[in-house]
Amino acid sequence: MNTLTQSPVWQALTKQRQQLEHMSIAGLFEQDPQRAEKYTLSAAGITLDFSKHHINDPTVSLLTQLAQSRGVPAAINAMFSGEKLNNTENRQVLHVALRGDCKHLPEQRAVVRSALQKMADFVNQIHSGHWRGATGERITDVVNIGIGGSDLGPKMVCRALTPYQAPTLSTHFVSNVDGADLSETLKHLNPANTLFVVASKTFTTAETLTNARSAQAWLNGNLNDAGATAQHFVAVTSAIDTACEFGIRRDNIFPMWDWVGGRYSLWSAIGLPIALACGMMNFERLLAGAARMDQHFSDTAPERNLPVIMALLGVWYSNFWGAQSHAILPYDHYLGEFTKYIQQLDMESNGKRVNRRGDVVEHSTGPVIWGEVGTNGQHSFHQLLHQGSHRVPVDFIVSLASHHPLADHHSQLFANCLSQSRALMLGKSFEQAQAEFEQMGFNADVARTLAPHKMMPGNRPSSTLLFEKLSPDTLGALIALYEHKVFVQSVIWDINAFDQWGVELGKQLCNEIHPALTGASASPFDGSTNALVARYQAHHHT
């Protein structure tokens, strides 16, 4: 079999890029008045306008051929059928079973249904006030202690669904082993009213266990009750015995399974803070929205399939246009944590350099994902997007309607979003820039000297994702869209998107360096590390 980069379709795409290089995106609109309509797709309440890209019909056709030739439809089927796609850990990849019917996966559906029932009962007990803390008071604050996938998903969704939250319960998230995170959070809380959710699939993650132990000490110390853990701690984990050893009651442990990856887990009991904050009904709407996107993904041909098209556009820019990063810019205050969430999803999944058999790949893989909400980013890094030397494809995300009554704000927000994608595409010519300086009163010579600084090359690609309102259903669909995009890219690049061995070395080294800092072991490291350890010791042990 040809390697990916030697395949005929890859070669044809390389030629396509050469042809399109000299055509502007704006020019493509002039050539084809139907372009916007043709390159807009909708599914599960999400509309994707991908017309402002360096593509034409032959490009789309070649890209979808690439998807076919790399076996994307078969891989989608394999995931939904429960094949062990995570080959390095010998695991199935079944986050879709957390939210869909998956009739052919009765075993998973049965355990998921029972976990959802346990969550519903618990949420009901907290909301109704039946669950009381050790001193008999109601729970008013929930602190999720977790990191990575056990933090970013529930934190992002809780913020996104702020308008759906019950005013009687506040949620807080502690992830960093930096004690400032926990102590700043606890400063404002009353232990008698606080519930901790220790979220850790493995229950071995050092940051989470350190924070959980300190939280437990704070609780027991302040309530003067060594047994308070029973009423104030629950856990979400697949390591039930380990959580019990920590002191959490077996009844208070919600399950996780090895067929759900951490960064794909917000749909499981890892989403407990979401259900507590927004109610079980809204949590189920989130699942239902994702399930609608799953159905679209599994049933739709590549050329009409939103996640597949988004994945192919990413491949197009990463592999054929040399883009090394991808910006995600939600024009939505409530999506303030969204880019950070997608960063883990994408970069922990596709930040790999060997294929599924362990051979080093000869093409680039997952890009650097970055971004911030609009309009804030416009007054910061958009300068680089418009005039910098990097090629950065952008996803703009925006809703038609807002949750707040300030109609004028939303129209301004929406106008800013459209202005940015249009400015990236059109740019500003040298002549326009010069004329603007002349209108400002500069003479022609000075205006010509200044014009290069104001001109903008334009021809910079972007997609716009649009939905009616940021609801639980829409959010579920939006997250699932990105999950599937990342998966499709991994299939095209032939990498395993579901392991994360690259994070292990740092953990191992930390286990060696920490005892050296505290003086419990010697410091047999490299010269730089030894010197830094010595400085720490000099500061703390003199």
Ligand code: F6P
């Ligand atoms: O270190 C990376 C990672 O394994 C992520 O993949 C995961 O989401 C996070 O740590 C937390 O893991 P756990 O839920 O087991 O504490």
